[in-house]
Amino acid sequence: MHQDCERILLTEQQICTRVKEVACEVDARYAGKFPLVVGILKGSIIFYSDFIRELSCPVELDFMAVSSYGSGAVSSGKLKIKKDLDRDVKGRDVIIVEDIIDSGFTLANLKTLLLERGAASVIIVTLLNKAERREYDISPDYNCFDIENEFVIGYGLDYNERYRNLPYIGILKHEVYE
Ligand code: PRP
Secondary structure, three states: OOOOEEEEEEOHHHHHHHHHHHHHHHHHHOOOOOOEEEEEEOOOHHHHHHHHOOOOOOOEEEEEEEEOOOOOOOOOOOOEEEEOOOOOOOOOEEEEEEEEEOOOHHHHHHHHHHHHOOOOEEEEEEEEEOHHHOOOOOOOOEEEEEOOOOOEEEOOEOEOOEOOOOOOEEEEOHHHHO
16 A cells, blocks of 8 residues: 555455446446546546446547636636547437546536536546535536545545545545645
């Protein structure tokens, strides 16, 4: 275990098993379809790459980078798009893949945006859900793990851009960020 970790919350094996389960459920829903799978950079990249490889339906891949600036602020705060999609979502079935839902600001705004752009459907698949932190009215359609309000790192998640490459999800020691 990394020295900055207090403990491992989810092991590689637990993540692998659950990601396969969730991907299998999502896959069944998209039989005969060609969804656009949208990864939200950067935190989702590891989950995204594991998730898409469990899908048997044909998929198209795309990415967005958005700023969570405004999270926890007034609900009229706007989502800042740092990198937009390459593909037009009009008429497409969109699967948003996210690493974590915290306040819900990012996904509430993103889902609205993609529907306004004419997506035929938008679902949210998240690795982690911090339900107790929710401030915006949004729920994942598929969630791998509900977690408590703890500072998690690894498997794509960072603190100051570090730890994303840890293969498990750990809880960061308080002294690292306090
Ligand atoms: C995180 C996460 C979500 C967002 C969730 O991204 O990936 O996009 O915050 O928070 P919210 O529900 O309160 O909006 P972050 O801004 O940390 O960027 P990163 O994915 O590049 O680490």
